[in-house]
Amino acid sequence: MQDQRVLVTGGAGFIGSNLANSLAEDNEVLVVDDCYLGTPENLDDDVTFHDASVLDDDLPTEGVDVLFHLAALSSLTMHEESIDGLRRGARVNVEGFANAVEQARQDGCETVVYASTSSIYGDRYEPSPESMDVEARTGYEASKLARERYAEYFANAHDLNVAGMRFFSVYQGYGGSEGHKGEYANIISQFADDVASGESPVIYGDGTHARDFTHVDDVVRGLELAADHELTGIYNLGTGEAYTANEVVEMLKAELDSDVEPEHVENPIDDDMFVQGTMADPSKMREATGWEPEISFEEGVAEVCSQYE
Structure with a gap:
């Protein structure tokens, strides 16, 4: 535009x-x-x-x-x-x-x-x-x-x-405009900040819930x-791919060279509020405009972690 x-x-x-x-x-x-x-x-x-x-x-x-x-x-x-x-x-x-x-x-x-x-x-x-x-x-x-x-x-x-x-x-990470959201930010941003600070990321349930x-x-x-x-x-x-909370933490730990372990707690969010899995089918948007996600998840995680260098 x-x-x-x-x-x-x-x-x-x-x-x-x-x-x-x-x-x-x-x-x-x-x-x-x-x-x-x-x-x-x-x-x-x-x-x-x-x-x-x-x-x-x-x-x-x-x-x-x-x-x-x-x-x-x-x-x-x-x-x-x-x-x-x-x-x-x-x-x-x-x-x-x-x-x-x-x-x-x-x-x-x-x-x-x-x-x-x-x-x-x-x-x-x-x-x-x-x-x-x-x-x-x-x-x-x-x-x-x-x-x-x-x-x-x-x-x-x-x-x-x-x-x-x-x-x-x-997501973007706390180094961008997502920073002011704090506890309402995407879990990638919250977990990255925890790992970078040497604190245990808090994962709800068994961590198998997945997001696109x-x-x-x-x-x-x-x-x-x-x-x-x-x-x-x-x-x-959306990208058409999904990663679990456990996978997010492991990728962040590898990127930040950390051995901190996550803490699993009982999910405090009501079942009717908490979505276990999401995954987009972006084909309609792609066919209409040619749009494709250009930032892979690995690249996005690396970008979020680079804010702590």
């Missing part, structure tokens, strides 16, 4: 700030974030930051060519706050999405790319295609499925290009390609 006016909601968060900083090299980039989960310290100086909520009536959508809507409450945040979290999650994740897209549409924007979630696939140890049946097991997943339905409405009723991207376990770990640079590139190709529909952004 280049020479466009772009708005990124949730743009001070982990993925949002990586996207905003990348886009700012060739575009005019505006960011909206209420700093509930993000911080403007993640943003480069040439990004225009607005401390605002996606529920506001006067979002800076005038003249925007592309809206990237990443603003959302996380699954853990919604769960921990119980009924209040459920209500706030529905407002931010659903109403906030509809509000931002409608304001952008009324101001002439025709292309929207937004964040959905891969957690709606449930426990999967084989590739998950976008066409498979999905269901909501949590309030967070329900809010993301509702977002997908509103996106369908905007595409059908207003002929917008609206692409929903289902992310799979996005996708580097944030590949996710950012996928988001930009979705906008460039004016996609509509649902697309996976």
